[in-house]
Amino acid sequence: MAELWKSLPSWVRNIVVPVLVLILAWNLLMFVFGVVGALLAFAVKALVVVGIAAAVVVLVKKAARN
Numbered sequence: 228m229a230e231l232w233k234s235l236p237s238w239v240r241n242i243v244v245p246v247l248v249l250i251l252a253w254n255l256l257m258f259v260f261g262v263v264g265a266l267l268a269f270a271v272k273a274l275v276v277v278g279i280a281a282a283v284v285v286l287v288k289k290a291a292r293n
Contacts, residue, residue, distance in 0.1 A: 232240065 235244075
């Protein structure tokens with residue numbers, strides 16, 4: 228691997244490779260943020276559904292008592 232790295236022209240080692248690494252790192256970071264955001268959105272939606280269901284149960288029990 229060291230021979231391959233040293234055989235590359237200096238402009239490739241100093242410009243192209245760092246730019247590619249930054250692009251890959253940015254895409255990986257956005258993927259992680261996307262997954263975390265999707266999980267949080269799912270959790271919020273699930274909590275809303277559970278809250279609505281709890282309110283319906285409370286109202287139905289209250290209506291059944293009267």
